[in-house]
Amino acid sequence: MRVGAQCNRHVPIPRMKSGCILPPNPSLLLAPADSSRRSWARFRVHIIAQLACILAVAALWPQLSQPYPLLAWWVGTASIQLMLATRSLNPRAADPLADDTALHTYLASVGALLSGAAWGALSLLGPYESSPHTQLTLFLILGGVIVAGAGLLARSRGTYAIFTGATLLPPFIQTLASPPPALPLAGLWLGVFALLAVAINDLLHGSLRATPLPDGEHWRRHQTMLDHASEAIVLSHGGRVVHSNQRFAELIHDGPGNIAGRRLASWLADRREWRRHTRAAASAFLRGQPYRESARLRRGDGSVFWADIAAQAVDPGPAPRQIVWIVSDISERVGATARQQLASAQLHDLLGHSADWYWQTDTQHRLTRITHHGTDDDHLADSIGRHWWHFHRADGVPAGQAATLRAFESRHGFRNLLLEVPDDERQPRWLSICGMPRVNEHGAFVGHHGIALDVTEQVRGNERVRHLAYHDALTGLPNRRLLTDRLHQAITRAQRLHSQVGVVLVDLNDFKGLDDFDGQAAGDRQLLDTASRLRACVRACDTVARLDDNDFVILLAELERPSDADQVAAKVLAALDRPFGDSAPYTLLGTHVGIAIFPQDADDADGLLALADARALRARQLGGPRIAHA
Secondary structure (H helix, E strand, C coil): CCCCCCCCCCCCCCCCCCCCCCCCCHHHHCCCCCHHHHHHHHHHHHHHHHHHHHHHHHHHHHHCCCCHHHHHHHHHHHHHHHHHHHHHHCCCCCCCCCCCHHHHHHHHHHHHHHHHHHHHHHHHCCCCCCCHHHHHHHHHHHHHHHHHHHHHCCCCHHHHHHHHHHHHHHHHHHHHHCCCCCCCCHHHHHHHHHHHHHHHHHHHHHHHHCCCCCCHHHHHHHHHHHHCCCCEEEEEECCEEEEECHHHHHHCCCCHHHCCCCEHHHHECCHHHHHHHHHHHHHHHHCCCCEEEEEEEECCCCCEEEEEEEEEECCCCCCCCEEEEEEEECHHHHHHHHHHHHHHHHHHHHHHHHCCEEEEECCCCEEEEEEECCCCCCCCCCCCCCEHHHHCCCCCCCCCCHHHHHHHHCCCCEEEEEEEEEECCEEEEEEEEEEEEEECCCCCEEEEEEEEEECHHHHHHHHHHHHHHHECCCCCCECHHHHHHHHHHHHHHHHHHCCEEEEEEEEECCHHHHHHHHCHHHHHHHHHHHHHHHHHCCCCCCEEEECCCCEEEEEEEEECCHHHHHHHHHHHHHHHCCCCCCCCCCCCCCEEEEEEEECCCCCCHHHHHHHHHHHHHHHHHHCCCEEECC
16 A cells, blocks of 8 residues: 555646657647547648748748858758658557656656747847838747647646747847847847746636536536535546535545645645656546545545545546546445454464464465475475375374364364474474464455464474383383283284284393303393394394393284294394303303293283293292293
8 A cells, every 4th residue: 555645636647749840739638538639630630830930931031142051951850750740650659668757757848848949940040120011020930839839738838838939039038139120129028028928828817727517407406416415526627626525525634625726735644646646647537547546635624534536537548637536435345444454464473483483375275375384494395285194204194193183184273283394304393383274354264373383392292101101211122011012902903803812921030140250231232232232043023021130021913833933032042142241251051931822821911921930930940941831
């Protein structure tokens, strides 16, 4: 929304073709917007200007001793007139900058300057002082041109002033520098004549600006209709108010009698915006379009308000004479918009302190906008066009998040959807997103929007806590809690598939002696080496767990035959029978293994573990490395 008034419908200055010896007829500028008629009208002006040049040459030719400069003057002006006349008859020779009002004003001034200079140059073409009759002829020619220009340029006082000055300046300087003997005060009379011509032009300009309004009962009916309109209506002419309805007087807090005749610019809150709005309005009218803008206006009591102003030119053509304005007070709407923008800015600041990202999706749940509020690298900047759930790796949606994701896909609100997002070559990052559906003015769904928080450190911290709760602190193997959980799952799966589950319990009964002999550090190294050897004895689907200081358990989740458990136990005995590094003083010899099979030996997890432990104890009692499975 632009600040400034737009009640600035200035009547554009008529254009003048550069090189035209006579100014264009303003009546042609008020003609209907018919290209053919305007072309022939301009052509007639060029013909009249050419005839005037021929008459001037014919009048001055016999009175000059050297008439050839006058001939050169006529040839030059005739060439220019011929070129302009040809262009006027060509309907395709459209001005590419026809909507530029500033260019029109400039061209009109340049045309007036060139036309006046061409006529003023007549006083420089030859010595006219030899004959009073010749001097009188020259002054009559120039005076006639000036009087004709007063009528033809009645719509633009500035353009006419330039034309008059350019025409009379050369003879004025000559008469001051070398007064003619027959008329010693010629310079003074030329100045008086110029002022008189300007006054005539001003009177003609004022008569064109005056627009009579209809009288009688018909007009009173129209006035009643205007006064009962809900919008303020103004009729202007030449940038001044001709008539307005009662609503406009109420809007600007002024009496109806104080409005007519005032300039539209007087209600501008910022007068500096006048010229810019004038050009924009004139350009719109030249294109045959209405003008509409929001502007700040000033009331009679000095208060300022926002108004929406629509204007339509009554007269067709590039120079409208009358303009109808409709003015609406939009202060409340502008205030509401400003309040909404302030609330939006405050909400944006709040989001910047409470969330790391603001996001939006379209109806297909594709990301269309991501606004980063953090100070670190925005690793989501290149994610436009993707779906939130496409960020997951091959392991899929985290446990417990499926219901939240379904709410997202079904266009409902959701909270705390946890997503794992790849982060280039670094470890993945975790985001917690919340969102609500967005709707348009018709209530139709257009996407979601919401916030996202980076919870990577929190998730990793929780994972570390969970790992410590379910794994042995020294070896990293699952502890009794995690082993029991996996064993329950394996038994459930075996019941469904009618398969078997094996439990192999490994008891290291001589381990305490190593701690006493070489210290706890050596015992820890041997435990780590034992865990590594046990993992090498099983498949990826099996589990190696540590129950306590001396006991390890191997869970064979997908056991095809009971004999397979014996093979694993044998591999364990062989692996643990090798020396444990250079620092260990001896090889563990007290390795005992107990085996229990589901469903032959027991039908639950506790039963299997208890039976395997009892069999390992019996193997210890028998002495030496031994396997007990029945």
